[in-house]
Each structure stands twice: as C-alpha cells, then as structure tokens.
Amino acid sequence: MGLPLWLRLLARPPVLWLFLQSAALYFFFTYNPTPAHRLERWLLGLSASIHEIFYGLARPWLALSEVERLRKMNEELLNALATIPFPSPPLSYPLAAWGDFTAMQKYRFIAAEVVYQTIHHRANYAILNKGGQDGVYPGLSVVGHRGIVGVIAETTATYSVMYSVLHRDVHVAVTLPRHQAVGFTTWSTPTLNELHVEYIPLYISVEVGEEVWTSSNSLIFPGRIRVGVVERIESDFTQGFHEVIVRTYEDWQRLGTVFILCPAS
Amino acid sequence: MREGTAFLNIGFLTLVFQLGLARHISVHSYAVPMPYVMYWLYLPLSWNPYWGLVAASVFGVILDILFPPYGLQSFCGLWVWGLRRFWLRALHPTLPEKAEATLFQRFSSGDFFAYGFPLTLWHHLWYISLVEWSLGFHTLLRIGLSSLYSFFWEWVIFELLLHRYHAR
Numbered sequence: 001m002g003l004p005l006w007l008r009l010l011a012r013p014p015v016l017w018l019f020l021q022s023a024a025l026y027f028f029f030t031y032n033p034t035p036a037h038r039l040e041r042w043l044l045g046l047s048a049s050i051h052e053i054f055y056g057l058a059r060p061w062l063a064l065s066e067v068e069r070l071r072k073m074n075e076e077l078l079n080a081l082a083t084i085p086f087p088s089p090p091l092s093y094p095l096a097a098w099g100d101f102t103a104m105q106k107y108r109f110i111a112a113e114v115v116y117q118t119i120h121h122r123a124n125y126a127i128l129n130k131g132g133q134d135g136v137y138p139g140l141s142v143v144g145h146r147g148i149v150g151v152i153a154e155t156t157a158t159y160s161v162m163y164s165v166l167h168r169d170v171h172v173a174v175t176l177p178r179h180q181a182v183g184f185t186t187w188s189t190p191t192l193n194e195l196h197v198e199y200i201p202l203y204i205s206v207e208v209g210e211e212v213w214t215s216s217n218s219l220i221f222p223g224r225i226r227v228g229v230v231e232r233i234e235s236d237f238t239q240g241f242h243e244v245i246v247r248t249y250e251d252w253q254r255l256g257t258v259f260i261l262c263p264a265s
Numbered sequence: 266m267r268e269g270t271a272f273l274n275i276g277f278l279t280l281v282f283q284l285g286l287a288r289h290i291s292v293h294s295y296a297v298p299m300p301y302v303m304y305w306l307y308l309p310l311s312w313n314p315y316w317g318l319v320a321a322s323v324f325g326v327i328l329d330i331l332f333p334p335y336g337l338q339s340f341c342g343l344w345v346w347g348l349r350r351f352w353l354r355a356l357h358p359t360l361p362e363k364a365e366a367t368l369f370q371r372f373s374s375g376d377f378f379a380y381g382f383p384l385t386l387w388h389h390l391w392y393i394s395l396v397e398w399s400l401g402f403h404t405l406l407r408i409g410l411s412s413l414y415s416f417f418w419e420w421v422i423f424e425l426l427l428h429r430y431h432a433r
Contacts, residue, residue, distance in 0.1 A: 013314040017347050020322055024343065027329070027336030028395065038398045 106264035107222065110134055112142075114255045115159070120190060124164040124252065126150065130260060131158040139220065141261045147226040147249035148172065148214060149258050160260075165195060165227075166252055174227050174246075175215040179204045182215050183244065185227070192252055195228060197244040204242065206233050212246050222261065275422065276304045276324055282418070284331065296410040299392070300418035301328060302385045305345040307427070310353070310365040321346035334396065341392045345384050352384060369427050377423050378416070385419065386412040 002008075009015065029035055055062075110130055117126035130136050132155045140152040142162050151170060154161040163170050165185060172185045174197055181204045183197040200206060210230045216223030228248040235242045279301035291297045304324050308317055325339030332338060353360070353368075356379055364371065372380065389412045397404050 013318060016315075016318055017343060020318070021340055021343055024325070024329075024336040024340035028334055028340060029336075031336070032334040034398050035395075 108135070108262045108264050110136060110260040110262055111257055112136075112160075112260055113257060117164075117252075117255060119192065119253060122168045122188070122190060124166045125153065126162045126164060126255065128152075128160045128162055128258065128260070129158070131155045131160050133157050135262055136160045136260055141221040142258050143221075143225060143261060144250040144255065144258050147228060148221055149250050149252075149255065151220050152260060162258075164252060165248065166192065172221060172227070173215040173218040174212050175217075175223075176200065176204065176206060176210055176230075176244075177213050177224075178210055179206075182217055185246070193248045193250075194231070195246045195248055197246055198241060200242040200244055202235060202237065202240055202242060206230060206242050206244055208232060212244075271427075272304065272307050272309065272320070275307050275427075276301070278422070278426075279303055280327070280331070283328075292410070292414070295407050296414040297407075298418050299389065299411065299415045300422060302342075302345055302388050302415060303381075303419045303422055305342050305388075306349060306381050306384060306419070307369070308346060310350060310368060317346065318343075337392060337395055340395075341388045344391060345388050348387065349380075349384055353380060356380060369423070372423075372428075374420065374424065377420065381419055381423075382412070382416045385416045389415065 003011070112128040112130040112134075114126045115129050118124045128136075128142075136152055136155050138152050138154060142149045142151060148165055150162040150164040150167070152160050153163045165172060166187045168186075168188050170185075170187070173182060174185055175182050181200050183200045185195045185197055187195055197212060208230050212227045212230065214221040214223055214225040214227060226249055228246040230244055231247040232245045233242055234245065283299065283301055287298050301324075305321055308320055312320075321343055322339060325342040328338035328342070329335045353365075356376075369377075386408070389408045393408045393411060394400050394404055397407075
C-alpha cells in the first residue's frame with residue numbers, strides 16, 4: 001500500500017525545499033524586529049502622504065467650515081456677553097459735597113534743610129537739619145513746595161532721618177480725586193521721581209495727566225496734598241487692577257527746603 | 266564516503282573561519298567574508314536530493330544559531346543549494362550526470378569562478394539585503410564587495426585544499 005497522492009506530492013524535494021524556505025523566513029521575520037519596524041515606518045509614511053494629499057484637497061472646505069464655526073462662536077459669545085451684568089461703579093461725589101475736613105486738623109510747618117540724601121538706593125533717605133529739639137519725631141510727614149517728599153523715620157536732638165516716598169518700604173495711600181479711587185504707592189524699581197500706584201480698579205477710567213493726591217485714609221499724610229501726575233497706565237487684566245505710573249511733582253534730585261508737618265495739638 | 270567526510274571538513278573549516286577570523290579580516294562593514302557558502306556549493310551533487318536537503322538545512326540551522334538573525338542563513342543557503350544544479354546545467358549543458366561526482370576534480374579556477382561566484386553573489390544579495398532591509402547604494406556596494414571577498418576565500422579553499430585533495 002503506497003502513500004496517498006497528496007502526501008507524495010508534498011514529499012517531493014521542491015515542495016520540501018519550499019516548506020523549509022518558508023519556515024526559515026518565518027523564523028527570520030519572527031525573531032528579527034527590523035523588517036517589522038521598517039514596514040511600520042513605511043506604512044506610517046504612506047498613510048501620512050495619503051492624509052497630506054487629502055488634507056491639501058480638502059483645505060479650502062476646512063477653512064470655510066472653520067470660518068463658519070468661528071462666526072457662530074463669536075455670535076454666541078456676543079449674545080452671552082450681552083446678558084452678563086456688569087458691576088456698577090461706586091457713586092462718586094464732587095469733593096466739596098462732603099465738606100472740607102482739613103480744617104479739623106491744624107498743622108505746624110517746620111522748615112528744614114536737607115543736609116544729606118541718597119539717590120540710587122532702593123531705600124532712599126535724607127537727613128534733615130531739624131530734630132527732637134524742634135519738635136520733630138518719627139512718623140511725621142514731610143512735604144516740599146510742590147508735593148509730598150517723605151516721612152520722618154528716626155530723630156536725634158538736632159537731626160532727623162527722612163525716608164523718601166521713593167523708598168521700597170514706604171507706601172502712601174493716595175487718591176485719584178476725579179474718581180475718589182484709593183490706591184497705594186509702591187516704589188521698587190530704581191526709577192527716580194516715578195511712583196507706582198496700585199489697586200486702582202479696572203472699572204475706573206484713569207487718564208494720563210490726571211492728578212494724584214494723598215488720600216484722607218493715609219495715616220501719615222493729611223489728605224488732599226498733591227503727589228504727582230499720571231504719566232502712563234499699565235493695566236494688568238489678570239490682576240483686575242490698573243497699575244498707574246505717577247510722575248511726582250517733587251524732584252528728589254532737587255530738594256531744597258522741605259517742611260515737616262507737625263500736628264498742632 | 267570519501268566525499269562525505271570532505272564536505273563535512275569544508276563545513277567545519279568554514280565555520281571555524283567565520284567564528285575566529287572573519288571579523289578580524291573584514292574591511293570595515295563593506296567587505297565581510299562569508300566563505301561558508303562553499304559548503305553548499307560543495308555538497309555532493311550525486312546525492313539523493315532528500316539527503317542533500319537535510320545536509321543543507323542542518324548546516325543552515327547551525328549557522329543560524331551561531332550567527333543570527335535566525336532563519337536567514339538557512340533561507341540563503343537553501344537558495345544556493347537549490348539553484349546550483351540548474352546553474353551548473355546552464356553553464357555546462359552537455360555535462361554527463363556521472364561527471365557530477367568528479368566535478369571539482371575537473372574544475373579549473375575559471376570554471377569554479379563561473380560556478381561559484383554568481384551563487385555566492387545570489388546568497389549575499391539575499392542575506393545582506395534582508396539583514397539591512399534595504400537595497401540602497403551602500404547595501405549594493407556591500408553585497409558586491411562582500412561577494413568578491415567571500416569568493417576570494419572560497420577560491421583559496423578550492424585551490425589549496427579541494428584541488429589538491431581531488432587530484433590525489
């Protein structure tokens with residue numbers, strides 16, 4: 001009894017040769033990652049090319065649909081914006097409406113000369129030729145002919161140290177008289193005669209050239225003393241406040257006679 | 266029986282050559298000698314094809330184990346073994362079948378080149394292109410140079426060993 005025909009066919013040397021070649025190739029492709037990687041890369045390249053071609057063809061339609069999508073989004077946003085209630089700004093009254101309270105506080109002006117001053121420090125100060133013997137004590141405010149200058153920090157019998165408003169630790173409550181908005185001065189960058197006024201809300205429409213006065217909230221200075229003029233506005237919308245840069249009326253490099261304000265009572 | 270031990274010796278010799286020497290005498294990566302192709306060229310043509318297939322495959326498997334990637338040596342070696350009879354018939358159409366047993370005794374260097382080099386080239390074409398998975402200029406250069414270099418060593422074996430061996 002001989003072998004069946006199909007088995008005889010399969011057992012022929014060329015068929016066995018083919019079978020062994022196939023087995024060898026199977027092992028090669030199974031244990032060698034390079035062809036699979038190359039094939040994968042080639043297929044990726046092919047698919048990228050196909051996508052690029054189709055994208056190039058469809059680009060005008062995609063652009064049109066994008067424009068349409070943006071138009072609709074804009075419309076929706078405008079509609080949504082129309083329904084958002086904006087916070088109403090506080091009522092502002094003319095200065096005179098509340099009367100002038102400055103008369104309630106009487107001050108004595110002590111004239112003093114600057115005998116020494118720093119200019120390019122972050123903590124600028126000046127030494128004045130009036131001290132404790134003249135009734136000067138720490139915490140008094142100092143003004144010049146044109147506006148505020150600083151605050152008395154230390155005194156001896158005959159001299160006193162005045163911290164300038166251009167000092168990193170001196171913050172003065174100021175106001176924009178047109179709006180009665182209160183802010184605080186800071187000075188951290190060494191730019192002489194420039195103060196930053198912070199915490200002015202964004203709904204206040206500050207304008208360049210506006211005057212800045214001391215606020216009656218100030219614990220150091222009496223209210224309504226001129227500080228400077230708004231030079232520029234750098235609004236930071238992420239913080240919710242304006243940052244107002246004010247050019248001081250007093251020129252720190254040309255201080256002459258200054259006046260220490262001492263409460264009369 | 267004499268030719269049976271001879272092809273085993275060739276197989277062993279070329280394996281030792283490949284293991285110990287080939288790496289050191291390669292010319293960068295462009296000319297790598299693989300004289301073990303000689304084994305498939307030298308397998309007796311007068312044998313039963315089944316035994317020939319077994320002998321060719323076993324040598325291929327040994328090479329696969331020693332020099333991966335697995336399967337590739339068997340694949341390329343079986344190509345050489347499968348084509349060599351057709352190639353010989355194409356070169357010498359009038360060669361009588363009985364003469365196949367004393368083939369290497371009759372071969373001159375020129376005959377051996379005509380028989381061995383195209384088959385070595387065919388082996389290297391498959392082997393190197395599949396290993397690199399490329400058919401670029403550098404791959405083709407490697408195939409050509411390696412084939413020449415391999416054949417040089419095959420020729421050395423043929424001239425120094427086989428020619429003398431068959432002449433005895």
